[in-house]
Amino acid sequence: SSDLTQDPAVSVALGQTVTITCQGDTLRGNYASWYQQKPGQAPVLVIYGKDNRPSGIPDRFSGSRSGNTASLTISGAQAEDEADYYCHSRDNSGRHVYVFGAGTKVTVL
Amino acid sequence: QVQLQESGPGLVKPSQTLSLTCTVSGASIIIGGDYWSWIRQHPGKGLEWIGNIYYTGSADYNPSLKSRVSMSVDTSKGQFSLTVDSLTVADTAVYYCARLRPGSYYYYDVWGQGAAVTVSS
Numbered sequence: 462s463s464d465l466t467q468d469p470a471v472s473v474a475l476g477q478t479v480t481i482t483c484q485g486d487t488l489r490g491n492y493a494s495w496y497q498q499k500p501g502q503a504p505v506l507v508i509y510g511k512d513n514r515p516s517g518i519p520d521r522f523s524g525s526r527s528g529n530t531a532s533l534t535i536s537g538a539q540a541e542d543e544a545d546y547y548c549h550s551r552d553n554s555g556r557h558v559y560v561f562g563a564g565t566k567v568t569v570l
Numbered sequence: 571q572v573q574l575q576e577s578g579p580g581l582v583k584p585s586q587t588l589s590l591t592c593t594v595s596g597a598s599i600i601i602g603g604d605y606w607s608w609i610r611q612h613p614g615k616g617l618e619w620i621g622n623i624y625y626t627g628s629a630d631y632n633p634s635l636k637s638r639v640s641m642s643v644d645t646s647k648g649q650f651s652l653t654v655d656s657l658t659v660a661d662t663a664v665y666y667c668a669r670l671r672p673g674s675y676y677y678y679d680v681w682g683q684g685a686a687v688t689v690s691s
Contacts, residue, residue, distance in 0.1 A: 492676075496617070506678060513675070547617050549619075559676065561618065562616070
C-alpha cells in the first residue's frame with residue numbers, strides 16, 4: 462500500500478515539544494519529506510531525507526524514521542509553528558509515483 | 571533564486587478541459603535531473619499529487635487521475651503544463667506546480683504560489 466497515515470490534529474504548549482507521525486509501508490524503503498502550510502499559503506519544505514533542513518528552517522525542526530513510521534519533531538514550539546504539516550514519500554512500486562499524508566493540524570497553545 | 575509561477579483560467583465549465591502552465595525562472599528545466607510536478611488541494615482538504623514530468627517528456631501520473639490528465643514540457647520556454655479532461659466540480663482546487671528533487675531523497679523544494687481553479691457552470 463502507498464497510503465500515508467497522519468493524526469488529524471495535535472496541540473502543544475508554547476515552548477514545549479511535539480512529535481507528528483506518518484505511517485505507511487512505503488516508508489520502510491523511502492524517506493519522508495515534510496511540508497508546513499499556513500492558511501492561504503503554498504506549502505514549505507521543512508525536513509527531507511534522514512534529517513535534513515533546507516536553508517532558513519529553524520533547527521527546532523527535526524526528522525526521524527523507524528520501521529514504517531516517519532516523525533517530525535518541533536522542539537520548543539513557537540506561535541508561528543501553528544500550521545498544517547504534511548508528510549510525503551515515493552510509492553514503493555519503484556516508479557516515480559508519490560503520495561502525501563492527509564495532514565496534521567498543529568495548534569500552539 | 572528559483573521561482574515557479576502558475577497561469578491559467580480561474581473558472582472553467584463542467585465537462586470542459588483545464589489547461590495550466592507553470593513557468594520556471596532562475597533555473598533550467600533541463601539541467602539538474604529535476605522532475606517537475608503538479609499537486610492540487612481541494613478546498614479545506616489536504617495535498618494530492620497529480621503527476622511529474624521530466625524534461626524529456628517522460629511523465630508519471632496519480633493512478634486515480636491517470637485517465638484524465640496529461641503533462642507536457644516546453645524546454646525552449648522553460649515551461650511545463652497540465653491538462654485535465656472531463657472536468658467536474660470535484661476538480662475545483664488550488665493547483666500548485668513544484669520542483670521535485672530526486673536522488674537518495676525525494677522532496678519538493680520550490681513551489682509556485684498556486685492557481686485557484688473553480689469548475690462551475
